[in-house]
């Protein structure tokens with residue numbers, strides 16, 4: 172399998188280059204050259220497979236001939252060492268819990284797979300790979316935990332001092348080993364520009380093998396199709412149409428679902444639920460795509476004013492809005508509605524959700540009003556404890572910390588302080 176750029180101005184590349192380079196030179200995004208249907212027998216038998224087996228069969232088809240089968244199988248089996256349970260709340264309403272991984276958010280699927288795949292891809296080289304990540308909080312945690320103890324790879328995480336939550340900071344700074352945190356005296360944008368400068372610095376690139384773990388990497392996209400399979404496996408009555416509601420920011424999650432659909436996944440309807448950052452919903456209504464600086468909301472992992480994966484969706488649907496509308500229904504919600512929904516879900520089902528999950532629930536309910544006869548699944552993309560303040564305040568209930576967080580609380584923070592100064596950053600990287 173080769174990978175092309177959605178802008179089609181850069182050459183096709185193999186998997187190694189697509190993953191290690193992340194971005195093609197024309198600033199498009201990499202896509203697999205073919206997204207072939209799985210045989211119908213696969214979908215008929217999927218209910219009898221394990222999660223790992225179903226995922227492995229799918230990704231083997233998507234990354235055809237890129238990696239030896241046994242290696243790919245090992246990467247998939249190692250990635251999926253936690254469950255994605257489907258919880259039934261009503262007759263036709265389900266919640267797909269995607270927060271049982273080490274960082275308690277669905278980004279673990281992408282980060283764990285990418286770490287293992289990158290490690291395999293650099294395995295035969297003498298040099299270790301240096302991953303640089305700038306984070307405003309959540310991504311860094313998934314990347315740190317995903318790459319922890321991965322052979323041949325060192326990770327340097329830059330985060331803005333005082334601007335991430337206590338638990339997020341613990342996830343970034345307490346692992347040690349091959350994970351190094353740099354606490355930057357600046358903003359997230361400062362962190363990001365330091366990382367960008369590093370990638371452009373010839374001297375650094377001559378001396379180090381640099382790569383990024385950002386969300387547009389094809390290695391993070393592909394494994395996000397896995398849990399769509401898991402949802403389908405767990406639905407008992409497969410004769411009634413299924414709709415899947417995805418709380419969307421950068422649109423990586425839903426794009427992976429659409430890729431699975433192109434491979435034959437029998438989920439006919441997708442719902443893209445936005446917060447106030449509703450450029451996709453506006454596009455869906457008017458055909459005009461008008462990106463804007465992001466607005467801050469309570470579902471902050473979805474605060475994206477110019478979703479990167481929009482390019483991939485347009486590539487899949489060849490810019491045909493009618494084709495988009497056949498598969499995807501769009502909606503958006505305010506912070507007031509989101510907070511109210513957290514309370515409502517707790518009242519109705521004694522179920523605690525994070526703000527992103529509440530947006531997905533609202534999307535499911537709005538869709539239900541207009542379309543009968545669907546079994547609707549909404550995704551819980553993060554554990555409520557990651558947003559403990561707002562959840563406890565709204566529900567007046569104590570959120571129990573899962574063991575992953577409990578373990579972190581007592582660990583000691585280790586971070587190197589860094590000013591917003593590229594030369595200092597460069598010296599640090601070269602001196603390691």
Ligand SMILES: *Cc1c(COP(=O)(O)O)cnc(C)c1O
Nearest residue numbers: 419420421422423424472552553
């Ligand atoms: C990243 C994230 C999202 C948004 O996912 P995209 O793939 O960017 O659309 C939603 N919820 C949570 C908790 C996230 O961390």
